[in-house]
Amino acid sequence: MxxxxxxxxxxxxxxxxxxxxxxxxxxxxxxxxxxxxxxxxxxxxxxxxxxxxxxxxxxxxxxxAANTITPIAPFSAAVKEMLAIGDYTPEPVLSNNVPPGHTRIRTLVNRLFTPRRMKNFAPAIRDIAERGVERIAERSPLDIVAELTYEYPAYVLFHVLGVPEADVPQVKAWAGNRIKLYYGRPSAAEQVEMTKNLVPFWRYVVDLVAEKVREPRDDLTSDLIRLRAGDDAVLTLNEIASCMITLLVAGHETTTAQINNALLHLLTEREHWEALCAAPDGIAAALEEMMRYDPSVCAWRRLxxxxxxxxxxxxxxxxxxxxxxxxxxxxxxxxxxxxxxxxxxxxxxxxxAFGYGIHYCVGAPLARLEMRILLEALTRVLPEMRLLPGQALEYTLNISFRGPASLWVAW
Ligand code: HEM
Structure with a gap:
């Protein structure tokens, strides 16, 4: 037809x-x-x-933007009760907030994610990328998602936010669970199971904020607490925890999927990969085109x-x-x-791909930087990388987050 x-x-x-x-x-x-x-x-x-x-x-x-974190499959009464018992109290702060509350909080958070600040993190990000690439360099063939790109953005984000590196696997699992619960179509029974994992995620974030209040360090979470200066009119601790749970999902699931989309297409039409290996100064532009061509946040919401x-x-x-x-x-x-x-x-x-207007992605400078640094390391160390032919690509059932769940490569 x-x-x-x-x-x-x-x-x-x-x-x-x-x-x-x-x-x-x-x-x-x-x-x-x-x-x-x-x-x-x-x-x-x-x-x-x-x-x-x-x-x-x-x-x-x-x-x-009030509906951006509304569950696609409405929560059942059982789930609502579990959340109430678990003292699950995130509130609209950034993505699903509206002015003037959004303006107040966004103005503070903007001060953390400036391109200049991100540039200061570049050496540490390069170190994380190079260690990751070295770890896989002798292991062809492999699923590069499982072995590198699933965790890499979380290691970067945790460094920036001052979250313990050892918690990456747990937080990745919680974040994936939260995406399926809010953006997918779970059955009533699945919703209950997912909620069992959501409540500990929130408790983890609340405890993390409390710890940073007790012992502030040189990281963005502590900076947010410093900006608050103990004044609830500036920002409450519950608002900071709400920002943290947002960042601990938005700040790595998106980037993982975007890197996967970029690798998939650059290696499928391999002349682009070869061009980048020969001239790595084209990586930033190629990544930008990948964000156009296959954005990891493929759909977003408004009310x-x-x-x-x-x-x-x-x-x-x-x-x-x-x-x-x-x-x-x-x-x-x-x-x-x-x-x-x-x-x-x-x-x-x-x-x-990063939205537009007052909610434009606050993490865009970090995402661009970490994706470029990883691609620089991969094209330098593994220029021979190829996609294994004939693999089936799988995408999680949900409305917003698109990226292949695995990518088998060899060199
Ligand atoms: C390639 C990776 C990323 C993509 C494709 C992406 C995409 C998006 C999109 C489409 C929005 C909605 C914008 C709108 O409503 O107009 C958004 C918002 C947001 N993103 Fe990202 N993002 C990425 C990485 C990150 C990172 C690394 C962070 C944090 C470090 C982050 C944090 C946020 C936050 C907090 C918001 C809400 C901002 C607000 O409502 O004011 N994102 N992002």
Whole structure:
């Protein structure tokens, strides 16, 4: 069948927003034929064109971020009770907060993640990357996700935040669990099991903050506590813990998946990998294009505060919007030949992989830095790296976080 001439009668029936295995052909069709569509399955309006998504990001009063951490499968009464008993009290601070609370907290957090501050961390990040690459250098073939990229961003983040390195495996497991619980479609029984893992994650974060209050160090968590200066009007300890649990998910799951997406495509179209091995100063631009081509946060959310019209479709007040960032980034109206990897695009940085506007990713300078440093180490030490042919790629069932669960490589 010729898809160009096959109108989408009901995109929601044809498109499962949680199945991230191969969304691009459907999204291209949606951009052409039904750029705004309703998905009753999850009660979200899918938005697929670049200009519409950017306008939504820009108008944060009509479209708030209040629903970005709302579970896709609503919590059961049993789960709510477990959370209450476990004294689980995270509150909106950054991603799902609205002004003026968001502005107050974001202004403080911005002071931690400046590009200059990140640059000071570069030697330590390089050390983490080089140790990781050396550890795998003699072990071809291997799953580079399991052996390197799953944990690398967490080691970087923990160094920056002052979280004990020994806790990386535990926090990675908790973070993966939290993503499946909030962004996936767990059954009632699975929800209960996942909640058993969520409560200890929160307790861990609360204890971590208490420890930093007692003994501040040279790290960003301690800096946030210093900025608070004991004043709840500036920032409460519960708000700091809420920031920490957000960072301890957003700060590494995203980067792991983005590195995996980049490695997958650069090694699949290997001339790009070879070009980077020959001229590593092209790595930053190549990574930027990878963020356009296959962004790890493939969709993000907004809540319509009032009635509005998007691409001619009336959107009711209270509607949930699913902004398809991976579709915006392949919008042919903005990026010519969007399905091609072109590292020299004029508008390379116009992609929406880090969002846009008041919630623009606070960790973008760190993510860019750590991804570049890892790619520099990999292209230098393992230029012969290749993808093992014929491997099946698996993607976790969820609405937002896209990256292959394993990548077998050899050299
Ligand atoms: C390649 C890796 C990353 C990607 C693709 C990514 C993507 C995103 C996206 C799409 C948003 C939503 C922006 C919006 O609503 O307009 C976001 C927000 C955020 N990201 Fe990232 N992110 C990455 C890495 C990081 C890192 C390393 C950190 C922390 C160190 C981080 C922390 C945050 C936080 C705290 C927010 C919420 C900001 C706010 O609402 O004000 N992210 N990110």
């Amino acid at each position: 010729n898809h160009r001439h096959c109108p989408i009668i009901n995109l929601s029936a044809a498109f499962d927003p949680l199945d991230l295995s191969d969304p691009f052909p459907r999204l291209a069709q949606a951009r052409r034929e039904q750029p705004v569509f309703y998905s009753p399955d999850i009660d979200y309006w899918g938005i697929t064109r670049y200009d519409d998504i950017k306008a939504i990001f820009r108008d944060h009063e009509t479209y708030t 319509a505060a009032r009635v509005s019209t998007i691409a001619g479709v009336e959107i009711p007040a209270g509607a949930n919007l699913l902004l398809m960032l991976h579709s915006a980034n392949r919008d042919e109206a903005v990026f010519p030949e969007p399905d091609l990897i072109v590292t020299g695009r004029d508008n390379l940085k116009d992609h929406l």
